[in-house]
Structures are given as structure tokens and as C-alpha cells.
Amino acid sequence: MRLTQDNIHAEFMRAGSLQRAGRLEEAAALWREIVAAAPQSPEARANLGGALQELGRFDTAEAELRRAVEMKPEAAWAHHNLGRLYQLTYRWAEAEAAFQAALARAPGDAKARLALGYNHLAQGDYAHGWPLYEARKEIPSQNAPPLALPNEWAGEPLAGKHLLIWPEQGFGDQIQFARFAPVLREMGADVTLVAPVELTALFASLGVTVVEQPTGPITLPAPDYWTLLLSIPGRLGTTLETLPQPPYLSVPPERRAKWVGHAPEGSVGVVWRGRASHGNDAHRSLPSFEALAPLAEAGARLVDLSDPVGDFADLGAVIEPLDLVVTVDTAAAHLAGALGKPCWVLLPWFRGDWRWLAGRDDSPWYPSLRLFRQPAFGDWESPIKALAAAYAAQFHS
Numbered sequence: 511m512r513l514t515q516d517n518i519h520a521e522f523m524r525a526g527s528l529q530r531a532g533r534l535e536e537a538a539a540l541w542r543e544i545v546a547a548a549p550q551s552p553e554a555r556a557n558l559g560g561a562l563q564e565l566g567r568f569d570t571a572e573a574e575l576r577r578a579v580e581m582k583p584e585a586a587w588a589h590h591n592l593g594r595l596y597q598l599t600y601r602w603a604e605a606e607a608a609f610q611a612a613l614a615r616a617p618g619d620a621k622a623r624l625a626l627g628y629n630h631l632a633q634g635d636y637a638h639g640w641p642l643y644e645a646r647k648e649i650p651s652q653n654a655p656p657l658a659l660p661n662e663w664a665g666e667p668l669a670g671k672h673l674l675i676w677p678e679q680g681f682g683d684q685i686q687f688a689r690f691a692p693v694l695r696e697m698g699a700d701v702t703l704v705a706p707v708e709l710t711a712l713f714a715s716l717g718v719t720v721v722e723q724p725t726g727p728i729t730l731p732a733p734d735y736w737t738l739l740l741s742i743p744g745r746l747g748t749t750l751e752t753l754p755q756p757p758y759l760s761v762p763p764e765r766r767a768k769w770v771g772h773a774p775e776g777s778v779g780v781v782w783r784g785r786a787s788h789g790n791d792a793h794r795s796l797p798s799f800e801a802l803a804p805l806a807e808a809g810a811r812l813v814d815l816s817d818p819v820g821d822f823a824d825l826g827a828v829i830e831p832l833d834l835v836v837t838v839d840t841a842a843a844h845l846a847g848a849l850g851k852p853c854w855v856l857l858p859w860f861r862g863d864w865r866w867l868a869g870r871d872d873s874p875w876y877p878s879l880r881l882f883r884q885p886a887f888g889d890w891e892s893p894i895k896a897l898a899a900a901y902a903a904q905f906h907s
Contacts, residue, residue: 513547522554529561532792537561545574552581556591563595566860566887571595586616590625597629598861600868605629620648632864634874639864640744647738654678654738657728663735665745669698674733676704677723678740681822682841684709685848686865686875689754690742691718702730703739711823712845715760750874757850765827769819772828778810778901779829781837793858794839796890804898805836809906815842833905836897839863847876854900856893859884 513521521544528537541558548554559574575592582588593608606629612622627642646652656662657676673694677684684705691713695701701718713720721730737745746752773779780802783795796802799814806812815835819828826845829835835846835853846853853876857866866873866881873879880900882893 513543518544518547525557529557529564534561534565538565550581552578552585552588555581556588559595560591563598568595568599568887584615586612586619586622589615590619590622593622593625597625597632600862602629602633602868620645624649624652628864632862632868634750634867636743636749637747640748643744644741646740652679654740656738657736659728659732659736661733661735663737663741663745666735667698668694668735671699671734672702672731673699674702674704674730674736675739675742676736677706677709678738680841681706681708682844684739685712685759685822685841685844687739687742688713688716689756689758689848690739690746690748691716692758693746693754694718694742702733704730708821711762711765711821712759712826714762716758753874756848756876756878759826759845759848761826761830761849762823765823766830769824769827772819773813773832774811775831776811777813777832778805779813779815779832779835779837779842780805781815781835781840781842783816784838784840793861796838796856801890802836802894804894805901808898808902810834810898810901834901839866843879844876847873847879850878852878852880854880854882854897856890856897857881857883859889860887 521540525537525540525544528540538558538561541554541561544554545551545558555574556578559571559578562571562574572595575595579588579592589608589612593605593612596605596608606626609622609626609629612619613626616622623642623645627639627645630636630639631643646654647656663673675691688703691701691703695718702721703713703716703718704721704723705713706723710720710722780799782799782802784791799816802812813832815825815828819825822841822845825842826849829846829851830849835842835851836856837843837846837853838856839858843853843855865875871881871883873881882897884890885892
């Protein structure tokens with residue numbers, strides 16, 4: 511189709527739809543046509559850069575994103591998009607400069623503040639990262655809306671106070687940050703932790719009141735204070751050195767009895783894919799269960815845990831007797847770590863999560879975890895070979 515002033519807007523919309531649907535090659539091809547027809551459009555160049563970025567064509571993506579900045583230097587979004595490319599490819603200093611440039615043009619931009627927060631958190635700079643991380647509350651896609659209640663907790667003394675902790679984000683996030691509920695109880699708070707039904711049985715071992723998350727309006731008694739779960743470490747001034755350590759969760763005895771004998775003795779539980787609805791699943795999941803053949807060849811008896819077995823208390827009971835859990839970046843990694851279970855995590859090079867920090871093969875959040883990272887975009891063969899060699903050395907030497 512020949513692009514004209516009459517149809518270019520419709521093609522803009524179509525290219526965006528293709529990109530959101532994950533049809534990246536088609537989207538990039540259409541964005542190239544749009545850029546050729548409208549070479550002075552910084553928006554078209556930025557969108558082309560975004561598609562190329564997701565395809566791993568980082569040099570050409572950077573060229574387009576830089577061109578968008580040059581064409582519209584006053585636009586905060588242009589600096590933010592370039593900063594995200596730098597951040598997702600571990601160019602931390604350049605990313606920070608780009609985000610600061612975005613904020614200089616739009617100081618209230620929540621997405622730029624959150625992105626800058628990720629930059630600090632990924633490098634372990636929690637003192638600067640936690641305050642900026644609060645910007646997530648302003649972004650609907652973060653699934654962290656603040657409650658319509660007074661008295662959000664800002665770090666006030668808690669002795670004798672009723673504190674309500676409200677859930678946010680995904681299951682893995684909630685498992686990771688549930689460790690702070692007992693800390694607040696030890697500070698003297700009467701803690702009520704609200705959790706989705708998939709987590710309530712597991713969280714019963716935390717020693718606080720656990721309430722199933724309602725589907726409608728909250729009907730609990732008004733607390734003295736409330737907080738979103740992932741805001742707690744920032745309020746406590748948590749650093750890498752002061753993280754509460756696992757194990758802080760345990761499997762309910764009745765679930766342990768339910769799953770006795772589910773996996774053969776000496777098995778390795780494997781989670782090779784995440785939820786397809788997860789925004790990063792195209793990068794974090796393995797292409798297939800068979801991609802882990804080198805681990806089986808190293809002597810591991812693999813049990814596929816990718817399909818749900820019940821709630822997370824059930825999954826905890828299944829993995830508890832295993833020799834090892836091997837997983838991509840899913841809630842299973844957080845569950846194993848919270849239980850103190852040996853777990854090896856395969857991490858993508860592109861779009862790595864700040865929770866695993868930059869350039870480490872261990873996790874200060876979970877001492878029982880070991881991290882195996884892709885060395886380059888899309889390369890699962892290398893970390894799987896390294897993981898298989900480590901398994902052979904540890905379990906079959």
C-alpha cells in the first residue's frame with residue numbers, strides 16, 4: 511500500500527496494534543514504510559526503534575531512538591524511550607542521563623521516575639531506588655493502585671497499631687516481599703496481610719493475620735495505617751545488607767501429606783515457561799521443555815512443574831522433597847527461595863528484572879538460589895550448558 515496523508519494515521523494505528531500483539535517483524539516493516547513516508551516524524555522513528563529493540567537489533571534501534579531525540583529534544587518521552595533501551599541493555603550511566611533529561615522536561619512524569627528507580631534498584635542502590643519506586647502507584651499497568659483510605663504508613667512507630675498490608679503486582683512479587691510482614695509484627699504492629707486466594711494458605715505460616723483479597727470493595731475494619739506490600743522496604747530503609755533472610759515460609763502439613771510421592775526421589779523440578787500473559791514472557795521462557803535436554807543428559811531426572819498443581823501451598827509441597835528446582839524467572843523461583851530450597855534460575859539477557867540485580871550469579875534476597883544468565887540476546891544454549899555442567903559436578907561427581 512502506498513502511504514499518503516489520507517491513510518498514514520490508520521497505518522500508524524495498525525503498526526501499533528501489530529507491535530502490541532507481538533508481531534514484531536510485521537510491525538517493524540510497517541514502521542519502516544511509515545518513516546520513509548514521514549521522515550520528519552519523531553514518533554514514527556521512536557516506534558520503529560521500539561520494535562527493533564524487541565527484536566534484538568539494538569544498534570539500529572538506538573539510531574532511530576537517538577534520531578527521535580534529535581528531532582524533538584523538548585519531548586520527555588523521546589529521552590525516556592532512549593533511556594529504556596540503555597537500561598534494558600545494561601548501559602546504566604547512559605540510561606540515568608536519559609531519564610534525568612526526561613525528568614528535566616517533565617518533572618512529574620511517573621514513568622520516567624519509575625524507570626530511574628529501576629536503574630538504581632538493579633544496581634543495588636536501594637537508598638535512591640526505593641523512593642523513586644513509589645511512582646508505580648501512579649501507573650495503572652503496574653497493578654499497584656493506592657487504597658482509598660487515610661493514613662498510608664510512612665514509617666511511623668507501629669507498637670500497638672493495626673497495620674493493613676495490601677497486595678500488588680504478581681505472585682512472585684508478593685512471595686518475595688511477604689518476608690516483611692513478620693518484621694512489622696516484631697515492631698509491635700497488629701498486622702493484617704491481604705493476599706489472593708492462591709497465596710493465603712502459604713502465607714498462613716508468616717505469623718500474621720492473613721485475609722483473602724476481596725473481589726469487591728474492602729470491608730475490613732479501618733486500620734490505623736495501611737501500606738502496599740512493596741512499599742515496606744522503602745519505609746524501613748532496607749538495604750542489601752539488612753534484607754530479612756529466608757526461610758520465612760513453610761508448607762502446611764496437610765499439603766505436604768497430600769503430595770507425598772508425587773515426584774520420584776532425587777528428582778529435579780523444572781519450570782521452563784511462565785504465564786503467556788506476562789509482558790516479558792517472550793524473553794524469559796524457554797522455547798520448549800526439550801531445551802533442557804543437556805540437564806537430563808547430565809543425569810537429572812526431570813519433573814515438569816510448568817502446569818499448575820493447585821495453589822502455591824500445593825506447589826511448595828511438590829517442590830519441598832525435590833533435590834533441586836530449575837526454573838525460568840517465575841514465581842516458582844521466589845517460592846523456592848522463600849522456603850530455603852536449592853533453586854537454579856535461568857535469566858534472560860534482555861529485559862532482566864531488577865530484583866535479580868545486575869551481573870550477579872547469586873541473590874542477596876535468597877541465599878539458596880543460583881543464577882544462570884544468558885550472555886547475549888536469545889542465547890539459552892549457553893546458560894543451560896553451564897547449568898547442566900554444574901549439576902553434573904554437584905550431584906554426580
